[in-house]
Structure formats: C-alpha cells, structure tokens
Amino acid sequence: MQPAPLHPDVATATPPLPKARQQARLTAGLVATVVFLTAIAPLATDMYVPAFPQVAGELSTTATQVQLTLTTFFVGMALGQLIGGPVSDQRGRRFPLLAALLVTTAAAIVCALAPTIAVMTTARFVQGFAGGWAMVIGRAIIVDLARGAQLVRVLNIIAGVGGLAPIVGPLLGGLILQLSHWRFSFWLVAVLGFAMTLAVLVAVPESLPSERRHTGGLRNFVAAGRTVLANRAYVGYLVVAGAAMGALFAYVATSAFVLQTMNGLSPFAYSIDFAVNATGMTAAALVSARLAGHVSTRKLILTGQLAALAAGVAMLAGALWLGTPLLLAIVCFFVLMTAQGLTIPNGGALASAAVPKHPGTGSAVQGFVQWVAAGTVAPIAGLGGEHTAVPMATLITAGAATSMIGLLALTRPSSDHPSSPIGTGP
Structure with missing residues (x-):
C-alpha cells in the first residue's frame, strides 16, 4: 500500500528559506521522525489484518463488522488529511502534530482493550483521523524546510523507506499471532505512537513561524x-x-x-x-x-x-x-x-x-x-x-x-x- 497524498499548497508558495537555515533545521533525526509518521497508518492496519478471523471469533461478530473497522479507519484517514493540512497552515505544525500523536496512541490503547466490536470501530475511526492528521503535517514540515533537489531527495527517501511498512506490518502481525494475542498488535502501535511523540519533542522544531502562517x-x-x-x-x-x-x-x-x-x-x-x-x-x-x-x-x-x-x-x-x-x-x-x-x-x-x-x-x-x-x-x-x-x-x-x-x-x-x-x- 502506497502512502497517501498530502497538502503542501501554502508551504510550496512561501519564499525560499536561507540555505544555512535549511541545513541547520532539516536534520537526519527530523527526516527519520517523518518516516515513522508515514508508516503509522499501514502498520496500524496491516499488523492486525492477519487476525481478522480471531477478532471476529473473540468479539462474537461477523466478518463484515470486522471489516467495518477498516472502513472507519480509512474514512478517518481521509478526513484527517483533508482537515489537518489547512489547520496546520493556520496554527503551526508542532503542537497539532503532538496532539495528533497523543490521540493516535490513546486510540490504540482503546482498541487493545475493546470489549465489543462497536468500541473498536469507534476507536479505529479516531485512530485513522489522528493518523491522517499526523501524516499530512509530517509532509508539510519537510516542504517548509526544503526546496528544489533537496526536497525531491528527502521525499523520495521518505516514500522509499515508508514503503517497507506494508511489507513488515503483516509479517509482524503474523509473528504476534504465533507468540501472543491479536490485542498485542494494538499495544505495539500504542508504544510506537508514544515513541513518535518523544521523537517529535526531541527532533522536530516548529517549521512554520507565525509570520508565515496562512489565514483563510x-x-x-x-x-x-x-x-x-x-x-x-x-x-x-x-x-x-x-x-x-x-x-x-x-x-x-x-x-x-x-x-x-x-x-x-x-x-x-x-x-x-x-x-x-x-x-x-x-x-x-x-x-x-x-x-x-x-x-x-x-x-x-x-x-x-x-x-x-x-x-x-x-x-x-x-x-x-x-x-x-x-x-x-x-x-x-x-x-x-x-x-x-x-x-x-x-x-x-x-x-x-x-x-x-x-x-x-x-x-x-x-x-x-x-x-x-x-x-x-x-x-x-x-x-x-x-x-x-x-x-x-x-x-x-x-x-x-x-x-x-x-x-x-x-x-x-x-x-x-x-x-x-x-x-x-x-
């Protein structure tokens, strides 16, 4: 599964930053953090796809209802990407990104503890919305800080490394089912969400100062x-x-x-x-x-x-x-x-x-x-x-x-x- 498109209109329209400032802020740690942000959606989906039959059995539900958890996740992803970009253009990148990651982590914990398919379906929508929000802001941060050939190189690195997530996800999910319970996959997503929150705190500065924010x-x-x-x-x-x-x-x-x-x-x-x-x-x-x-x-x-x-x-x-x-x-x-x-x-x-x-x-x-x-x-x-x-x-x-x-x-x-x-x- 390929990563979804994002929303960099305003960032691409802004004047180039001084080269020294770009080099000082566009660090390897920041790029690695954005790679993780783009991987969270396929990981959150692909790790538990192998467990669909077990989820249906344990929660006493049907195949269609289990598949509905995918629907709510994807709809959330769509809305999160559609709304997250314009909001971050107005409010800045760092705080909305941190909030999205915390919500993603909390939703994963709810999925891990879900007593019914209805609770899981609702939590998956929230997880998808927050995950899409985080993905669109991650891309916007790169567009804020890079230009020209540097921007192309960084985005290709992110897409290439992020493309490994759909391959690793199901293998990891299958291994989890061999060694543990399907709920563990959501606990793992929660741990990854918390780790990404810490990574953003350490490696990701505010890339859109107030004078460059967009009204409307x-x-x-x-x-x-x-x-x-x-x-x-x-x-x-x-x-x-x-x-x-x-x-x-x-x-x-x-x-x-x-x-x-x-x-x-x-x-x-x-x-x-x-x-x-x-x-x-x-x-x-x-x-x-x-x-x-x-x-x-x-x-x-x-x-x-x-x-x-x-x-x-x-x-x-x-x-x-x-x-x-x-x-x-x-x-x-x-x-x-x-x-x-x-x-x-x-x-x-x-x-x-x-x-x-x-x-x-x-x-x-x-x-x-x-x-x-x-x-x-x-x-x-x-x-x-x-x-x-x-x-x-x-x-x-x-x-x-x-x-x-x-x-x-x-x-x-x-x-x-x-x-x-x-x-x-x-």
Whole structure:
C-alpha cells in the first residue's frame, strides 16, 4: 500500500528559506521522525489484518463488522488529511502534530482493550483521523524546510523507506499471532505512537513561524478544491487511482478470510503471502519510476489496469465455479497487487500534473477520494460472509474496469504534459 497524498499548497508558495537555515533545521533525526509518521497508518492496519478471523471469533461478530473497522479507519484517514493540512497552515505544525500523536496512541490503547466490536470501530475511526492528521503535517514540515533537489531527495527517501511498512506490518502481525494475542498488535502501535511523540519533542522544531502562517484555512481550501474538480483530466486520473485503490482494499479486507478460513493457511503463512504481494507492488512502483521519461505513463497505467482486470475476472470465475482454490487465489492476489503498483502512483502523478497551480489541494483531494474508496469497499467485500469470495472478486473486477474507463474515457494523451519528467506520451 502506497502512502497517501498530502497538502503542501501554502508551504510550496512561501519564499525560499536561507540555505544555512535549511541545513541547520532539516536534520537526519527530523527526516527519520517523518518516516515513522508515514508508516503509522499501514502498520496500524496491516499488523492486525492477519487476525481478522480471531477478532471476529473473540468479539462474537461477523466478518463484515470486522471489516467495518477498516472502513472507519480509512474514512478517518481521509478526513484527517483533508482537515489537518489547512489547520496546520493556520496554527503551526508542532503542537497539532503532538496532539495528533497523543490521540493516535490513546486510540490504540482503546482498541487493545475493546470489549465489543462497536468500541473498536469507534476507536479505529479516531485512530485513522489522528493518523491522517499526523501524516499530512509530517509532509508539510519537510516542504517548509526544503526546496528544489533537496526536497525531491528527502521525499523520495521518505516514500522509499515508508514503503517497507506494508511489507513488515503483516509479517509482524503474523509473528504476534504465533507468540501472543491479536490485542498485542494494538499495544505495539500504542508504544510506537508514544515513541513518535518523544521523537517529535526531541527532533522536530516548529517549521512554520507565525509570520508565515496562512489565514483563510478551510475556506480557501474549498475554493481551490472547486477549481481542481473542474479540470476534466484531473477528475479522470482521480477515477483511475481511486477505483484502483478500491480494488486493492477489496483484497486487503477479505484476503485473510479467503486464504485462512476458506483455504486453511496459518496466520503466519498468510502474513508471508501478504508481504510477498506488497513486495510485488513496491517493485512495480520502483520499476515504473525507472521507466519515467522513457515509457508513456499512460501505457504503464493501462498495463496495470489490464492485469488487474484479468486477475479480477479469473478470481470471480474461480469463486463462482471452482470454490476459490488456493493456488488461483494466491496468483490472482499477487497479480492484482503488482498491477496496482503501476496504476495508483502513476494515476496520482498525472492527476497532480493536471493541476500544477494547486499541488497541495490536488493531493489532499486525491488522498480523501482514495481513502474513502478504500473504506467504502472494505465492508461491501465481506457481505457474503467468511466462506465466499464472490463479492470481493466482483469488486476487484468492477474497480479495475472503472479505473480503465477513467483513463480511456475521461482523459486524453493531449491532456498530459509531455515536457514533465513523469513520462507521459501517446
């Protein structure tokens, strides 16, 4: 799972800081802290995904209700990113960031102690909101302190290291289930949240002094949002990435039931498979980055969409007529995840290229749409219960098809920017 877009509009519009001041404040400790901030959301999700069947059993609930905890988390993430950026533009970065981390930590403790699925669902929403708030402020701090090539290098480091979280998370979650109880994963998230709070206190200064803070906040953000949503190319690539995100999280929400409950994999074996699939997605994204400027980005997106659609159709056929055999599920899941490594990052890049005057607003709206899509799809994918993959496979197929429609019907090659370094073209 790729990290969500953030909201740096105001920071990118401010005049450059003196070089000496940048070097004095943009420290390795600060960058490492922001890396941890970007990792908290995938860790908070992926560590307990292998435990879905155990959570359903212990809390006496259904697969759909357990998957609803993903929905509330993702909706919280979307709202946290959408609101946190403008608020920090007004109030500064450090205090809102510390508050968000403390709330994230407290919500993890509530999840660890949750006596019912209702309590856990509510706590997951709060955890997602605070986590999204922290992520958007972390990115804004980097944009405050870096410019030009330095900014690109630091953001690439953050994205590259942060991309390990979806790989490590499920493995760690599976190991926890082997040695302890699923609730321990939330205690671990709480410890990490507390550690990040201390790291911010030590390593992260206030990066937005009062004279550079922005008035207008959410009101200005709404006006800019209307502008970007009037851009047809932007909306088309928003559909490309948002629909692909929905297909991806149909897999995330239900794969534990498909592979463990229906096919008998152990939690640890499932975690290994999940990590392998996340590795495929990360590798595809890295290959795509290497091809930028040499191969059309639209062609890379279309390749990913065709592969995802083929995986969805094969999975649906297997669910309807073959009883979802293990080998078919494993292969289809790997193809799907790898394909989304071509589709989601590139779709987001072309969406941003379509609205160059509003980079932060465009990124914030992207993050909102993608996480809402993820949260909406997660419970729907589990409507059939723990013993059928038909709803999940249907959603994967529909998501891939919708993503392709966004590319072919709403965008045109001429709407891209051939002179940009992201490799667009015919």
